[in-house]
Structures are given as C-alpha cells and as structure tokens.
Amino acid sequence: MKGKILLVEDEAPIREMLGYTLMKEGYTFREAADVEEARPLIADDRPDLLLLDWMLPGMNGVDYARRIRNNPDTRDIPIIMLTARGEETDKVRGLDTGADDYITKPFSTRELLARIRAVMRRTKNMDAEGIISVKGLALDPETFRVTVDEKIVEISPTEFRLLHFFITHPERVYTRGQLLDQVWGQNVYVEERTVDVHIRRLRKTLEPYNYSHLIQTVRSVGYRFSTKK
Numbered sequence: 001m002k003g004k005i006l007l008v009e010d011e012a013p014i015r016e017m018l019g020y021t022l023m024k025e026g027y028t029f030r031e032a033a034d035v036e037e038a039r040p041l042i043a044d045d046r047p048d049l050l051l052l053d054w055m056l057p058g059m060n061g062v063d064y065a066r067r068i069r070n071n072p073d074t075r076d077i078p079i080i081m082l083t084a085r086g087e088e089t090d091k092v093r094g095l096d097t098g099a100d101d102y103i104t105k106p107f108s109t110r111e112l113l114a115r116i117r118a119v120m121r122r123t124k125n126m127d128a129e130g131i132i133s134v135k136g137l138a139l140d141p142e143t144f145r146v147t148v149d150e151k152i153v154e155i156s157p158t159e160f161r162l163l164h165f166f167i168t169h170p171e172r173v174y175t176r177g178q179l180l181d182q183v184w185g186q187n188v189y190v191e192e193r194t195v196d197v198h199i200r201r202l203r204k205t206l207e208p209y210n211y212s213h214l215i216q217t218v219r220s221v222g223y224r225f226s227t228k229k
Contacts, residue, residue, distance in 0.1 A: 166225030
C-alpha cells in the first residue's frame with residue numbers, strides 16, 4: 001500500500017468518488033463526515049495524510065487543522081485542505097493554520113493525486129535524513145521536531161520544511177518562486193506572497209531563541225539562510 005489516507009468531508013458523493021479513486025491507486029482509505037467522526041479514526045490508526053474539507057458541520061476544517069497542529073501526537077500529519085473558497089486571503093488563512101497544501105473545488109482527481117504524491121514525497125524524503133544542527137538549533141526530520149539546547153520549539157510542519165530547506169542550503173539566495181518549488185513542490189499552485197507569510201511566522205517562532213536573524217531578506221531578490229552577519 002502507498003499509505004493511509006483519511007478524508008474528512010461532509011458530502012457523501014465526494015467521499016464515494018475520492019474513496020474509489022484512492023483505493024484504485026493503492027492507498028488505504030478511510031472516511032469521516034465531520035470532526036467528531038474523524039477524531040477516533042486518527043486516534044485508533046494514525047493516517048499518513050489527511051484530506052480535510054474547510055466547510056464542515058460543527059467544527060470547521062481550519063479550526064480542526066489548528067488543533068491537529070497544536071497536538072504533539074498529531075502535529076506532523078500532512079494535511080491537504082479541500083475547499084470551494086478560492087480567494088487568496090482564504091488560501092493564506094488555510095496554509096497559515098499549518099496545512100501543507102490547498103486545493104480548490106471543483107478539482108480533478110488527477111490534480112489531487114499529484115498533490116498527494118508531492119506532499120507524501122516531501123515527508124518521506126525528510127524522514128530518511130538524520131538530525132541536522134546549526135549553532136545549537138537542531139532539526140530531526142524523522143519526528144519533525146526542532147530543539148534548542150534540547151528544549152522543544154513549537155513549529156508547524158510547513159515552517160519546519162522551510163527551515164529544513166534553508167539549513168540544508170545555507171548562504172545561497174532563493175527567490176520566492178524557487179522557495180515555492182523547493183518547499184511546497186512544483187505541482188502546488190500557491191501565490192508567492194505565501195512565502196512571505198511563512199517567513200514572518202518562522203522568524204517569529206525563532207525570535208525568542210535568538211535565531212530569527214539567520215533568515216535574511218535580500219532586497220529585490222528573496223531570502224537566504226546565513227550564520228554570517
């Protein structure tokens with residue numbers, strides 16, 4: 001099997017259609033109509049990826065994604081948001097909760113499968129690496145944990161991947177477009193200003209530990225990670 005996917009979607013025809021497609025592609029598929037149904041499924045058999053609808057009865061998908069990211073037991077589960085809300089502000093809000101990707105309804109199953117593969121590939125690639133450390137700042141790709149002097153730093157999966165890319169590619173300047181391709185993936189259609197949103201969040205996360213200065217803005221070009229002033 002390629003992996004376990006949980007779909008949280010209140011529309012039964014969409015669950016049926018995606019379930020058929022995902023099982024045909026070799027994924028283990030489970031479904032839930034709302035957050036209340038999803039919680040025990042995640043607790044009993046942790047999925048490798050969560051497809052989460054934005055507009056759900058009861059608790060909406062954005063609030064649930066935020067809770068998943070705030071829970072140490074679930075914070076590293078990859079999340080793809082499914083929604084009919086296509087405005088840029090909505091996309092930024094969805095990604096800002098910690099979602100790994102965002103796809104707007106209606107979408108083709110071919111596009112969704114490409115995004116699933118991209119997100120899971122990024123996760124697996126980082127799982128294969130060992131702990132990376134720079135000046136006391138340590139990243140563990142296997143657990144998606146960041147520590148400073150063995151103290152855990154609270155960080156979202158997207159910020160983790162961004163920091164991971166910077167640390168493994170120091171000193172070089174990257175444009176917003178290059179960062180989107182390298183961190184979010186070439187098959188993910190996200191506005192370039194999303195990079196600025198996550199850079200600000202990452203700096204804010206690192207600021208209490210005196211590491212925010214390592215992520216430097218290169219005016220009119222982009223960003224770089226550097227231990228040099």
